[in-house]
Each structure stands twice: as structure tokens, then as C-alpha cells.
Amino acid sequence: MPVINVGIVGFGTVGAGTVEVLYENRDIISNKVGCEILIKKIADLDILSDRGIAPKPGVLTKDAMEIINDPEIQIVVELIGGLEKAKDFILMAMERGKHVVTANKALLAEYGEELYHAAQKHRVNLAFEASVGGGIPIIRALRDGLSANRITTIMGILNGTSNYILTEMTQKGLPYKEAVRKAIDLGIAEDPPTLDVDGTDAAHKLAILISMTFGIPVPFESIYREGIDKLTPEDIRFASQFGYCIKVLAIMKNLGDRIEARVHPTMVPLDHIMANVNGAYNAIYLEGDFVGPNLYYGLGAGRKPTGSAVVSDIIYLARQISQGINNIVPPLAHARPQEREIPIQPIDALNSLYYFRFSAIDRPGVLSKISGILGEHGISISSVIQKGREINGSVPIVMLTHEARESGVLQALSQMDRLDVLTDKTVVIRVGEG
Amino acid sequence: MPVINVGIVGFGTVGAGTVEVLYENRDIISNKVGCEILIKKIADLDILSDRGIAPKPGVLTKDAMEIINDPEIQIVVELIGGLEKAKDFILMAMERGKHVVTANKALLAEYGEELYHAAQKHRVNLAFEASVGGGIPIIRALRDGLSANRITTIMGILNGTSNYILTEMTQKGLPYKEAVRKAIDLGIAEDPPTLDVDGTDAAHKLAILISMTFGIPVPFESIYREGIDKLTPEDIRFASQFGYCIKVLAIMKNLGDRIEARVHPTMVPLDHIMANVNGAYNAIYLEGDFVGPNLYYGLGAGRKPTGSAVVSDIIYLARQISQGINNIVPPLAHARPQEREIPIQPIDALNSLYYFRFSAIDRPGVLSKISGILGEHGISISSVIQKGREINGSVPIVMLTHEARESGVLQALSQMDRLDVLTDKTVVIRVGEG
Numbered sequence A, B: 001m002p003v004i005n006v007g008i009v010g011f012g013t014v015g016a017g018t019v020e021v022l023y024e025n026r027d028i029i030s031n032k033v034g035c036e037i038l039i040k041k042i043a044d045l046d047i048l049s050d051r052g053i054a055p056k057p058g059v060l061t062k063d064a065m066e067i068i069n070d071p072e073i074q075i076v077v078e079l080i081g082g083l084e085k086a087k088d089f090i091l092m093a094m095e096r097g098k099h100v101v102t103a104n105k106a107l108l109a110e111y112g113e114e115l116y117h118a119a120q121k122h123r124v125n126l127a128f129e130a131s132v133g134g135g136i137p138i139i140r141a142l143r144d145g146l147s148a149n150r151i152t153t154i155m156g157i158l159n160g161t162s163n164y165i166l167t168e169m170t171q172k173g174l175p176y177k178e179a180v181r182k183a184i185d186l187g188i189a190e191d192p193p194t195l196d197v198d199g200t201d202a203a204h205k206l207a208i209l210i211s212m213t214f215g216i217p218v219p220f221e222s223i224y225r226e227g228i229d230k231l232t233p234e235d236i237r238f239a240s241q242f243g244y245c246i247k248v249l250a251i252m253k254n255l256g257d258r259i260e261a262r263v264h265p266t267m268v269p270l271d272h273i274m275a276n277v278n279g280a281y282n283a284i285y286l287e288g289d290f291v292g293p294n295l296y297y298g299l300g301a302g303r304k305p306t307g308s309a310v311v312s313d314i315i316y317l318a319r320q321i322s323q324g325i326n327n328i329v330p331p332l333a334h335a336r337p338q339e340r341e342i343p344i345q346p347i348d349a350l351n352s353l354y355y356f357r358f359s360a361i362d363r364p365g366v367l368s369k370i371s372g373i374l375g376e377h378g379i380s381i382s383s384v385i386q387k388g389r390e391i392n393g394s395v396p397i398v399m400l401t402h403e404a405r406e407s408g409v410l411q412a413l414s415q416m417d418r419l420d421v422l423t424d425k426t427v428v429i430r431v432g433e434g
Helices: A013-024 A026-033 A084-095 A105-121 A138-145 A160-172 A176-185 A200-214 A233-241 A303-321 A366-376 A406-416 B013-024 B026-033 B084-095 B105-121 B138-145 B160-172 B176-185 B200-214 B233-241 B303-321 B366-376 B406-416
Strands: A003-009 A036-043 A073-078 A099-102 A151-157 A244-254 A259-269 A281-288 A292-299 A351-360 A381-386 A395-401 A427-431 B003-009 B036-043 B073-078 B099-102 B151-157 B244-254 B259-269 B281-288 B292-299 B351-360 B381-386 B395-401 B427-431
Touching: A003 A013, A003 A303, A013 A026, A013 A036, A013 A303, A026 A036, A026 A303, A036 A303, A073 A084, A073 A303, A084 A099, A084 A105, A099 A105, A099 A303, A105 A200, A138 A200, A138 A281, A138 A292, A138 B138, A138 B303, A151 A200, A160 A176, A160 A233, A160 A244, A160 A281, A200 A244, A200 A259, A233 A244, A233 A351, A233 A395, A233 A427, A292 A303, A303 B138, A351 A366, A351 A406, A366 A381, A366 A395, A366 A406, B003 B013, B003 B303, B013 B026, B013 B036, B013 B303, B026 B036, B026 B303, B036 B303, B073 B084, B073 B303, B084 B099, B084 B105, B099 B105, B099 B303, B105 B200, B138 B200, B138 B281, B138 B292, B151 B200, B160 B176, B160 B233, B160 B244, B160 B281, B200 B244, B200 B259, B233 B244, B233 B351, B233 B395, B233 B427, B292 B303, B351 B366, B351 B406, B366 B381, B366 B395, B366 B406
Parallel strands: A003 A036, A003 A073, A073 A099, A259 A427, B003 B036, B003 B073, B073 B099, B259 B427
Antiparallel strands: A151 A244, A151 A281, A244 A259, A281 A292, A292 B292, A351 A395, A351 A427, A381 A395, B151 B244, B151 B281, B244 B259, B281 B292, B351 B395, B351 B427, B381 B395
């Protein structure tokens, strides 16, 4: 049986999962590909720690260049994470005619263009299923399964850590800090969990999904992002009284001449299928002009699911290599790449429904002042909850608006900040239409 | 720009959807493939009816052989449905070196083996994304995205018609016949809706998913199937009191040396993600040994979603043809097909939880008689609801069991049928563990 040699750079969580899949499901995989996939080398600075899976003797090395320079290795798997070093390894591997698999979403979001061009230039492939949604084959859905569609909407729960924290806050009423602590203790969050909870990680993944959709890298820094650290159990409870839960959504809306691209806490109607995506699960909800609504759901991280995704890419490449084909579908799935950049609409041009929680002094006329200012900025109210119970000496006035423009909302709120009847900053959460 | 010529046999609902996608999203598609996909001929006995999309002049023909014999046509799309004629067209097209796309699940379930062999023999490809799950790219998930996994479980809601009927019965309390009438009036069900409601259509699709999973056709007739015509709104209500809803699930469980393959109404825990798949939607829930639980959700039928799936296959083949490749992945995704047939376990060997609704005369000692007989057959009860209200002169006794063997259940029930305290046949519904 013919052999395809793989080299893995980085033997951390995902690296160990990748090795485990290739060893444990060797028969299944070779039946599918028609050849043997052999892990020839694994490079990591730490070659001593026990990862629960033992590479064959002689496979481990401290020197990644042993992989890059091995002419027998056809597929290089980059799993070290980080930016510069990972990029260098990938580019060197491509220059030597090797196909590359990576799970590195930050790298793809920030240096994707350079990598895609290098792949095309050297006539090799770059596959990155594991970069978004863990084991969920969402990159393939865009590359292949939904390829006939104009994608109109993407809404992703793309960060399992923040989804876990929000689920704990929702189901158990925990305050943010306690939920974070629990996630760290369980190994679901890093300490500190910055990139997971501030929206950066989800925005990296959204950038990759948008690039696959349109066949062109998007400027990552133009994606608006907002984290979950200001959410409170009170807001989660009020949301549920209005019939919503709160999820961090990574959203793309195709407006024709421009797109929305944003990551922020969003109120999701409780009967929407995304409302039931809880804990460390990820989900990507898509709409295409022909396929209609589609949802993909699964574990968004972890050794085994991410290993599954990395190895699916190895199989994808091995099937091509075994037939002498280099690059049947380019990395961004477009044989003719988009030439025009897709403009991302600034967040203050957004039209959305909004949730506000005002902290007001319990005094007559407050609601009329608030609604007066909102009216001046073209914001009309669809429902209000005002309950007597004081929180820290003020009463919450909670409302949902009809569709309004973000710029108007910002102006109204900054005007209201000067009102002496409000005791605290107003909480604002965007509301999804469902 | 190079051109790839497509011929479509069958201009019904799916045919019209296919033409619509190819015309409307022509730019998107040619950007992806790098060549133009041209509908050269469409054959249908009816070339006069308005389908809401007008093929270019000269494209329509009554004679499918014009497509089969056209040496310029590289991809033949079979959308006439039915068995013998469709099979003949496909085989003739393959003999002439053409790749084939089909949405014909009955044909694949019943004659798959012959078609897969013919494709391999003639070195062409056979693609059938549209045969299962409408627009949901589930065939690709098995072929490609989850290829590294040993698939341990498949649970599909694969028939939108029966799911719509069940949803109406659940949400509006309609009796079965009224819900069917409504589905027929809305065009969601055919009149009569036999293959949709008796489980045959879902079993066809399950057969295809199992074949993709193991790389070998399964004997369709060995798949157990049971329809929804005996379900009542009462059972749906009782199920919800136990914390379940009722769905028709197409189930595969991988037991190692054999598999379960069965289609029947199943009680699904209300907090399981499959419980929220309502109306005409389909969903496929999968578990793989590495990826863990995965869900794919979308519209399971209809002109546009199915057109999306057919065209995704055309794109998949066109990407290969444009690079001079014939068959990068065989139809069942295994370069080395399984040689050993996968035995399907007979339904009476099933171990499952069960729901029973007994119709009993309201008299002391009935419950003890029933539970006595169950006990004799090794069936233990986990919970009982017995409420006073009489239905047709008898009271319902409803119970859930712990895990029991189907053969024991059948024996116990046949013994109970002879009890004079039971006034009607006992309703049995299998319960999913969630």
C-alpha cells in the first residue's frame, strides 16, 4: 500500500488529538484514502511530557526543520499556534512543495492573504477545517456543500469558553466573575481568558468564514467586537422575561454592496434553534439564497474534536496526493478570487433592535424623560418592564426598541448620561430579529 | 472561459430548482469553479408547463436520449425519480463516460450497489447530495468532514412531511388524520402520503447514510420501519408529561460486529437538540468517536434547497472535470470498499426503553396484573402515570420502562392482549436515551 508521510509541528492538545486519531482509526482512514498515512515526525520543544498517546520511537524531535526539510514529508501540520513562527514554518513548508494543514485561526485571520497567495504560488494546498468550530465541518460546508448559494447570513456561536460562561450565568444565575472562575477551574478557560471573553477569538473565526464565503481575505481589524464581561445575571433574567436568551454571536450579513461583520452579546429569541446551543458547544447558523436556513452544531474545541478536523484535512489532501493532484480547490474555494475588497459597514451604521437597562432614581417623570430623548433620536420603544425592586439604590427600567440606528442610540445614550435621574451607565444589548 | 456542459433529465420540482440556481447564481458558481457551467439540454415528457423559470431557447427536449448521446455533455443530472427508467438512464450515461448527479434516494437505496459498481467500472463519479436531507450537506459530512471518525450513532429526522404532521399534532393537538389533511392541502404531503408517513422514505435515506458510513451498500429490506399513523395526540401529551416529544427517527447504532438500522416514532427528551427540529425541517444528529455529537439542520425538501444540493454536486464534479480528474473520491467515499457485509440486527434483539399506554377497565388490581406480566418478561417500570379520566370507556395507564429487550416486550404484550381488563391494543413507543 502506498504511503503518505505527515509531519506535525506542535505536540500540544490538538497535536496529541491528531496523533491519537491517526493511530486509533488507522484502518478506517486507510480504507478511505487507499493509502497509509504515516506520521513520520512530530516536532515540539517539549519531547518529554506524557500526552496520553505515545508516538512511535524516533518520531519525536525538538527541531521543526527536520520536518520542513524532509523531502519525504508531503503534508505539514502546523499546530504550534501564535503568529510569526507559525507563519514562517508554513511558508517554508510551502516553498518546499508541501501541503499544509493548520488550526491557527489567529494566523489565518491576520496573515491569511499572504498564506493563500503562497499556497497558490507554490501550487500546494492549505487546509484549515480545525480553525473554526472544532470538529464541525463548517469550512467544507462553505467550500463545497453550500457552494451554489449566495450566503446572506452567518450567525455563529464560535467560542465555547464564552458560551460556557454565559450558560452558567443563565442556568445557575452566577455572576460573571464566578462563572469565569469555574470555567478556569474546569480547564475550559485559560487564566486570564482574555481573547475568549473579549470577542477576539470569535472575530478571528468569523473573518475566516467570511473569507471562505466571498473568496477574499477580510481586514480583521474592521470586525467590530464586544465581550461578555459587562453582562449581569439581571440582564439575562430580564432578557428571558422578554422571551430571549443572551449569546455571543459572530454575525455576517450580506447587504449586497457591503457586509456587516460583528461579534457581540446578542439577545436571541428563545424559540430560535441557536437558543439551545449551550455549554462548550459551538454552532454556525447560515442562510443561503437557495438552501435557506442551515445549522451546524458540535463541540467547538478540545483535543478529540479538533483532532478529528485536522485529520479530515489530512485525508482531504491525501486523497488528492494519491492521485497526483495538487490543488483541486484553492484555499478560499474560488478559482477566480474576488478582486474587489468587501467593505465592512462601520458599527454605527447598524440597524438593529436594542435592549436597554436604565438604572433610575425612583421618581415620577423619569420614564417620560428617557423616552423623550429616545424619541428625539428616532428610537421608538416596543416594550417596557419597570419593576419596583431597587438594585443598589435605583430601580431598573428595561425596554426593547423597534429597529433603530446604532449612531442614534449612541447619541441618545450619551445625552442621557448627563441626566441626574440615572444613577449608572445604561446597559445596551443588541437584539437579533430571529 | 472553459465550458462544462450539463444535461438534466427530469424537469419537475427539483429540476426547476436546479435550473434556477444555475441561472441565478451563475457568477458565483463560475467564480468558484473557474469555468462556465452550461445547461445544454433538459429532457422532460412535458415541455410546455410553466415552471416559473424559462430555459434558454432550444434547451428543452422530450427525448432524454438526446442528452445521453450528446458527446459534449459531461454531467448528466437524473431527476425523474422512480426506479427502472432512472436506473437505465444513469447506466447509459455512465457507459458513455458521463458523470452523474442524482437526487433519487429510492433508487440508491434499492439499486445502489449496481450503480456504484458501474461508476467505478466506467471511471466516472456518481454524486447524490440531494438524496438525503434536501439542502443539508450531510453526504459530504460523511464523505469528507467526518472522514477521520468511527461513526457510532446516526439519528435523523429525514422526512419533513411526517415531521410536519407530528409538529402539528404536538403544537395544535390535531388528530393524525386532520394533520395529514392540512399537510396535503399545503402541498407538504402527497395524496396519499404513503411513503412519507410509513417510514419508507426515511429508511431509503438511512440506507444511503449507512452506505456512506461503512463504504458498502446495505440491504434496504433489512431496515426496520414503522409509521406515524397510529400515533395520537394523547400519546404526545403523555410523552410531554414525562419530559419527551415524539419524532420519527431514522437510527443507526454501530454495535461493532453488527448495527441497528431502524425507522420508527421515538420519544426524544425535550432538552435534546433534536427535540427542537420542527415543521418541515430535517436534521441529522451524528456521533463520531473523535468528533463527538454533531448536528446538521435545514430544509429537507423543496425546489430551492434540493436545487442547492444538486448544484453543489455539479460544482463538485465540475471542479474535478476542469482539472482532468475523473473520480477523486469513489461514490461511497472508500477507496478500498468494505468486503464484509454489515449485519443488521433484527428488531426483536433491540434493547431500548419503552413507553406503554394500556387502555384498562377502571377496576382494582389491573396495575398489578400488568406489572406482573411485565416482570415475568424482565421488564421493569421506571415511572407510571395513571389518571382517572376515561377515554372511550377505559382509563389510560401510561408507563416508562427501564431498558428492556424488544422480544420480551412483544411476548409480554401478546400475553396481555388476552387479559379481559384491557379494552384495546396497547400503544408502544420506543424511547431514546438522549
